Amino acid sequence: MDYFSLERHINELNSALPKAFLESVSSALSRTFALGFKSGSEYFSLYLALDGVLQGPRLKRGKLESFSDSVFSERVYKLLSNAFLAEMGMLRNPELPLARDRIIFLRFIAADPYFGIKKTFFLICEFTGRNSNIFLSDSDMIILEAYGRTANNSQGKAYVFPCSEVKADPLLFSPEELANFWTKHSFGDSSELLAGITNKILKEAVYRSKCEKKLPIRVANELLAFLKEYRDEGAYLYLKNKRVAYVSSVNFSHMEEHEIIAINSINDALLQAALMNVLPKALSDEKGKLLKYIETKIQAVKKLIQEQNELLELYSDHETVQHKGELINANLYQIKPGSKQVAVYDWLSDKTELIELDPMKTPHANSEYFFKQAKKYKRGIEAAKKRIEELDSELSWLKEQKWYASEAEDITSPVFAELKQYILPQKKKKSSKRDKNKSISRRSVYKIEPVFSNDNAVYYAGKNALENDFVTFKLAKSEDYWFHAKEVPGSHVIMKLKDKNTVPEDDSLIIGALLAARMSFSKNSQNVPVDYTKASNVRRIAGGKTGQVYYTHYKTLYVNPLELTHN
Incomplete structure (x- = not known):
């Protein structure tokens, strides 16, 4: 999203988001930081996306979906919980007011719960392409925490704007002045020389001028006319291979190889892009991870069931073991100490049976060993049956959870979040009131x-x-x-x-x-x-x-x- 679209988008968001208090925060999908607000009885979720087509803020009605916590989200929640969102706007570099960097700020007023002292905090959001980032700062713009690593900003120091050069403001030019500007500077360097002008905007002006030689005056006329369209309402999605390739508040007619869809607002366009691009892939990835974990658990339980069945088969032979002890007792007189085996007459089978002995034990101790083993096997039968019943129940439950995971259709729904939390192992951490409240709300x-x-x-x-x-x-x-x-x-x-x-x-x-x-x-x-x-x-x-x-x-x-x- 270019600067002019972002600027209009922020104005629209200010109208759409009423005065609200911060209720929750979360690190969401695809390098997105999410804020949950409450205004009266209404809930709003503000997503700050740092990557790809969705880069920028988007607002959704409803409670914030649960994703995951991070060091950044924990710090923001600690300082801004129940803070009042006082202002949202474009952040301008006071030294380079015409830089038109894609940076916004959210100003919060937080009151100390014990003493009522009010403090001001900022979230500074750089939507500047690959190097995008979010910073939490105090009222003096001192960085308290960063969402991602950064080269020019570090914790404990004043916020530093991205490096920018002095640029001319195309909105202050007449067509003739802009054409004259291009006669003195390279036409291809316009994005470096004119504030807010991207290569895509320049390409659109050239396309509309229908001028193969790029006559400066004709391109200048089209460029300035095109920039006025940013004031109009509406937005556009540009699709390629059924995925959103670009989002804009104006119609780039030169992108005719794309399927172009008109949307009511930039915010609606970004929400639609999230549904089409991010959520399906994220759902597929999360389902794959969840299903793989459940299948691993299923195979582990099946192995345990097999082991218990093998034990059950072994324990079912307890009468044979008991009988060996009886045979040894009946033939103690003929067993010599240190014998490794003994051949005895078995009155049940009417045959001579060969019984293995422990040469380190006395004949009587050998018979006692078989009697104890027989008792152990008898007890083991009940224990194995009970364990198999428990494992069968667990296997049935895991198969049901696997089915639920495979049927999931919406990664943002509480249903999927609960499924993940209930199945996947959770990292142990110190519990807090926030965690307890989240847990209660999900379960009751x-x-x-x-x-x-x-x-x-x-x-x-x-x-x-x-x-x-x-x-x-x-x-x-x-x-x-x-x-x-x-x-x-x-x-x-x-x-x-x-x-x-x-x-x-x-x-x-x-x-x-x-x-x-x-x-x-x-x-x-x-x-x-x-x-x-x-x-x-x-x-x-x-x-x-x-x-x-x-x-x-x-x-x-x-x-x-x-x-x-x-x-």
Whole structure:
């Protein structure tokens, strides 16, 4: 985004973002720093992107999505939590007022919670291409923290503007003066000599002049006319191979090889670009990471189950081990001390059996060893069975989480954030009030929208383990109906009848079963068994993972989830 687009964009953001207080901060995707604001009962999220097409600020209504913390975000939150956003604007170099650097500032006023002393802080955002950065400074512009490494600014020192040369202001020229300027300077060096003029802007002026020889007066006329268009409303996306290649507040007609889409505002254009460029790739990367981790866990659990089954097979031979001890006891008289083995008559098989002995033990100690091993094996059978049951439950849960991860469609949704936090190992760090508040809000407060409704009932469904637990044990009442695809990963579906005193019609039950089948691992099958029962018959598994349940008094419906696509 060029300087003139950024300048207009900041003016638009000032109109769109009311006076607000900083509520949360986060390091977001693709070198983006995010700020969450609250104004009255409304929430806003301001994203400050440092890389690529999205470089610049963009504003989104709604609470800030959770991404990750960093040293920078922790420092900003510590100093600016509940601070008032007093001002946002272009930051100009007082020594070079015509430099037109793409730098903005956000001025915050923070009040000390104990003494009420007000302090001023700045976020300085350099949207200057490859060397973009964000700085947190005090009221004297002393750098307190930097988002990324920088060569010309260091912590504890006054902010230094990027190196710039003295430039002429094209907006102060008449067409004749600008044409005369080009006769004295190289036309190709305009981006170095004229403040705010990029090669793309110059190319557009040449294109519009329809002048092969680049006659200065004609190009000057077109350039100055083009710069006036930056005052107009609207914005444009330039697409190449279905990805956004450029965002601007004016129409660059020379970029005709691109698909050009007109958008209402620069902010809307940036939000759309994020949806088209950043989020799909980020979702793919995050899903891949999550699925790989879950699959690793699945294979580890399968290996543990195999080991327990091998132990179970070994322990199942406890009677044979017990009998060896009995055979040794019956033949103590003929076993010489230090013997490595003994041949004895087995009255059960009516054969002579050869039993291996420990030559370091007495004959009696050898028999006691077999008796103890037999008792150990008998105890081990129950322990192995219990462990296999636990591992089977964990395997089932992991497969369900793998399905949820593969079905995720929006990386910015709380559903995906919760899935990541619940599955991936979290770095241990000192907990804070901020962390506790975040944790509570994720687990106890949900806004679950109905997935379907008609004249008879309203249907709700969970989209991860935490939401499943919520819809089943918080949202559902005892008289509501609960649905789940049989023995496969899937969503918990709740049916709430509008008339609590009626018996549900078959059609209502079938809809619930269809939804549960459609939102399950078997969604592409044609004959899916779905269990349903009253919500009061569903219980959490003691010691189980969140979302794991058992249920009783159920019935089963067989449905074709593909029918939903035709309704």
